[in-house]
Amino acid sequence: MDKHPVWRLRILYVFLLILIVISVVPLSFYGIKMVESNQDTLKTQEEELQTITSKSLAQEIGLYMENTNERLKGFFEATQTTVAKIPASQYESDPQLRAALEKFVTDQPQVIFVTVVNTDAKGPLAGSYNAAADVFLAKLLERAFIAVRQKNNFESNATTITRQGKNESAIVIARPLTVNGKFAGMVAAVVTLQHLQERLEDTWRTASRLEAYVVDNSAHLIASYDPNKYPANSDMANVPVVQKFLAWRGGALASETLPFTLQVGNQSVAMLGTYSSVQSLGWGVIVQKKLSDAYFSVHQMIRETMWWGVLAIILSLVVGLVATKSITRPIEQLRRTARSIANRDFTQRADVRSRTEIGELAATFNTMAEDIQHYIGELEAASEQNRQLFMNSIEALASAVDAKDPYTKGHSSRVAQYSVILAKEIGLEEEDVTKIRISATLHDVGKIGVDDRVLADERRVRNHEAAHGDGLRNRPAGQGARRDAARHPLAPRTVERQGVPGRDRRG
Template structure:
């Protein structure tokens, strides 16, 4: 009695699946983290770039939201003033602005004599007002001369840096009525930097001299960073973003990844950085653990692979070849059944399935061909009945369809596209069902009103066919076959490539048949005249590429005139 391990594939497959569950994950993880270090570095650089860009945008928006709002307030006060400032309403206006923006520490509006109103969000620390007053006084004098003042970074004792702004308030004649002054705190920027420091990212904000204005590392404030690789680039080219790896000039010269983004207004820059060892700490630890797991799993996979390879590979290869043949449409191949285990049963089932699928596919193909033939025959019968309304157009749709198919072949269209062209050409005049017989059969030239009704047959035909799901692909050919390559056609006035290709093909075939058959308004023209006329219409009424395909089909004998042509 043989050991059950060899009678059933359950046991070897179980062992193999255990190995395959461990080995691929371990090997892929190990290979990824050990061989794609540069890719991880790229992702880290992208992260730092996004952080730098985002913080630079926050800085810019902060100044727009605070300084820009104060400038807008000065303009609003100017608009509401006549010959003097509305001092009775000023306290409420200033208080509302200070209340709405916690970063605005103080606002005041002074008239030309230096008198006015002020609102303060909170008291300044001791000694702060002594530093602010001279600066505000100088700014007031500049304001009287119609010059705005903005000091982007003013250091105060016991207070984060502030921005001091001063805007003249101008009257309707351009005279200075007063000066609006404000003090805006930058404490929010320091808080925001602290949030980034918690994520392991060092953020510095530098000015155009390379001095560090803000930093998530407190010991860097005020230091000269002009020799910093990213800052040096900013000093040389202020508008350029940069992300690179470099040695940290402020620490132990460890390798760091950093990114710089200019702010714009104010003319500062944001530098975000993280040490490479910190960025890859988890990566390195995971690589070590993965190596140990891969070693054990690799030994197991090797042993299992040697034992099972010959028993599994050959039958599976035969099944794979059969499935490939079936996928390509060949249902005649069979797999030899050489065992009674699961693989043998699977092979036998595959053979039965291939035979059943082959019969089903053959039956479906035959039914599809019959349905297509039935559809085309029905369409031919319908169009023949429409053409029969007028003795001059009898057989017109069938001829146009044959010409269109020949042109489509010489344009290089595939079989399915040619079938759509044929059906669209057969149905191109189906809309004439909705045109009065008196107009269709009128032997004299149509009036403008009658011609307008006749032109509607393209839209009516498209509407008729739109309700039939299987024919929706041919609607463009029905609707647009009277459009002109150079424009001016109907119903939509399309031009050039905007006209569907199937419509351009039908247009050429329609024009050719119209000139080579006798109509109430003209006799059939000579073939030489018609061919010259077709060349003349290329580029105006007809697509030149379609006309070239028409002549190619004519020369090859694939397009034979079927109308009552006169041979010159």
């Protein structure tokens, strides 16, 4: 095995990555292209919706106010004819005039208050709303009286009133009354714009949160979809789409849609707005929507694409884990078996039952392992046979050496035996013990080339050698050593070999 193993990427991760790429990349590409295409389409549709809505509201408001003004004009003319026959001091008590006022407010529900006053600002009144008790309306009626005294028509800005617990917009319209060319009084009416407000509220509900409101040519709010959020007479000059309308000075002939940023408190909100002009009144109908709401479908598609992408990744991981396990499991089995064989364990086999190419590879691998194990067995048997032949040759050679002298019979085997005992005692490895056994067996192999006459020489040993032999004889513990020394092949035959079995004593 390598001393420095190389880092390798698991095939499982490769399969999972491929599955994720195959499943997510096409979905992401499709989603991005669809979002880009639908974003342009939805933007165009939203602009068309705002244009159609603003134009429709402008036309409807123009017709409604034109109809209201016509009815007021007819009423004012009728009142002018009536008061010409009545002394100014009798306006307040004249039953015919009072009946005419009551009939008019009954026939025209948008008129919630009407009054006719003489030069002293006294006269009858009628309607479902007591304007005289409303501070703001009372102030407007006073301003109207001042204006008509100068023989000017008066039409106020919209103001907010509270009727039946709800806020709504209303305007004051007044005309001077003259008799014989002289100022004789004032006829005034308070017209509620509740119908316009309800129409704007319907637009909010039905046109996907489209904010709609009406401004005059001074950027003052006339009516809105939410009078609590946008009270009547509010200054809307800071809204960019209103500024665009004001640039035409109330004379815009067409509608225009534009994106802009609306400052709401400390936040900047991206908006898309459209204005259309009510040309007969000089008013402007504004519709606007947050870009996040205008392109909600696009954002929803992006979110859905992301969720589908996440789901595709999860499904790919699950399917990939299940699918790749059937592939990586046999490969892992092959890897473990190959590693075992690399560690010289040739008994291992790859247990792979797959019918794919991996199964065929595993079967071939097992056949190869069996062949290797068989060859190794044959090599081991041959090696053992050679070793045995070698040992037999060594023992035969040692026996041949010992056979040259009958006194040295078994000497080489005994030396080998003692040498092995000593080698094991000092803890040598088995291989070293075998080498020592062979060396000890062959330690006297040199005698095979020595002349027999030399080996059979029976001359006496020298004096110091004899003395050494006497020392051995005199030691109690030296009996075994004396026997071994007597068996030594080089020991002279004249040495006394007392107590040595199989030897005759010679002198």
